[in-house]
Amino acid sequence: MVDSSRRQSPWSLVFVVALAVGGTALAQEGEARAMTPEQMAMMQAYQKAGTPGPQHAAMAADAGTWDVAVKSWMDPAQPPEESTGTVTRSMILDGRVMVEQFQGSMMG
Numbered sequence: 001m002v003d004s005s006r007r008q009s010p011w012s013l014v015f016v017v018a019l020a021v022g023g024t025a026l027a028q029e030g031e032a033r034a035m036t037p038e039q040m041a042m043m044q045a046y047q048k049a050g051t052p053g054p055q056h057a058a059m060a061a062d063a064g065t066w067d068v069a070v071k072s073w074m075d076p077a078q079p080p081e082e083s084t085g086t087v088t089r090s091m092i093l094d095g096r097v098m099v100e101q102f103q104g105s106m107m108g
Contacts, residue, residue, distance in 0.1 A: 052095040059098045063089045070104060081107065 027050040035043065065088045085104020092099050 012017070037080060050053050050096070056091070056095050063091055063098070065089075068104065070106075072106065 031043055033074050065086060068085050070083045070085060072083075074079045083105050087103075088101045090099055091097070
């Protein structure tokens with residue numbers, strides 16, 4: 001007969017593993033904070049290069065919702081198919097990237 005008071009729950013093993021992984025992550029975080037001067041200079045250069053500039057401002061000027069007219073040629077000898085739609089443009093990632101969402105129909 002097994003003494004149930006001495007049996008370990010499988011959850012206790014999960015808890016121990018979680019503690020070990022969390023402790024390792026905290027140790028690595030502490031190591032990441034101690035950067036060399038060269039690493040700090042590199043990090044500052046990356047941050048400067050990733051800062052939105054005038055090109056991003058020019059893209060942001062096109063943000064908004066627009067009505068569009070689309071022409072598609074399936075056969076150059078035939079007239080184009082025409083359709084309409086709406087495009088919504090917005091800046092994400094602190095003004096670094098423009099996302100464009102198009103909604104419309106094609107071929108009926």
